[in-house]
Amino acid sequence: MSLLKAVNIKVGYGETEILHGVSMEVNEREIVCVIGPNGAGKSTLMKAILGLLKPSQGEIIFDGDDITSLASEQRVRRGICYVPQSENIFPSLTVEENLEMGAFTSQDDYRVRMKEVYHIFPDLKETRKQKVRKLSGGQRQMVAIGRALMLNPKIILLDEPSAGLAPRLVKLIFDRIVLINHSGTAILMVEQNARQALGLSHKGYVLVMGRNRFEDSGQALLENEEVGRLYLGG
Template structure:
């Protein structure tokens, strides 16, 4: 991992929102190379807004976002993707009328090399998709669709993968599968920043976590430290 002075991603006191409504109030966070970092908090805390600001879908009104040593604040999403960040939104994250393989091919839109080997790598992570490579995405289960969305993001070999509620709407069995896949992706060298309502499960596989409340940093620490914090447990982990 990189040392503490040079995180892969460093968000410094950003403010961002929609129109006149400010959602993020001087929020900071960082992801070191090789880490899984989870952001938790109640609905409306600004978690998804933070993701959108990192990817350039929202322009911060204050603060900086540093990625891989470069200031990416205010860059457009296409530029940020080229720098090595890929984003999997919670919804509308696949092309329903395309097959599994066509969806993956769409993820290779800026690759200049032969991406066929990359598709096979994705199938190694998600064997279910290989069996259904010619199946229309609209015929897949919720868990399989999420696998397609994550697989498509991986087609660009990102340095950092942003996941917005990867387990949303899935059965407990599929939630377990998705988190196992996230760990496997991380083991292959991809750093991960995710927002997740299933806080306990997400923190259990995370190196570190942050708690956002009303658009502000409330807590931060290792995944275990947050899981074992009584105050956080009562307020945000349903204990």
């Protein structure tokens, strides 16, 4: 069943249009991956879905409702959580406080949810009283994803979750993403590690110059010769 749908989105910064009519769809419990060269508009698409940028045209449907005109906070409350690529943590807060901020809009006891996050990222439990500023890159990324999980979202938008991490950590983060997905959360991610990401995705999109180029199952895109040659580095 369709969870999130973007229809013919046109959006940009000021005068400059970045996306010239992009469409995509994420079904419930799916992992969907968006790949494409730099400047294709992948991050812009994420920001438009969360409402950080206002599309000049097109609509965004979430859970059957048109959310195109909602503010970001309202989208967050409906169950869309977003992990930006950089500056995705509060460095002077502790791990625990970062997670608490993730649950800011929730009325429930966030401690229950925090336990679940610690279950997914056991590292974080050990460092929970430390300031995030002092953590390693991989741990920070766990904090960022953990923070987004605190509201028990229906979908998480991950902007390059593996960026800047050592190969061992990349694998660990992808494992966790699959684990999160198994617990019922849909995932929409943008990735540079395109092969690995497509390998675990149900579906993939290739964006080029702000337009849809390819759309297929993750496996099919991996096997597509043109995609492989142009966008997966041969």
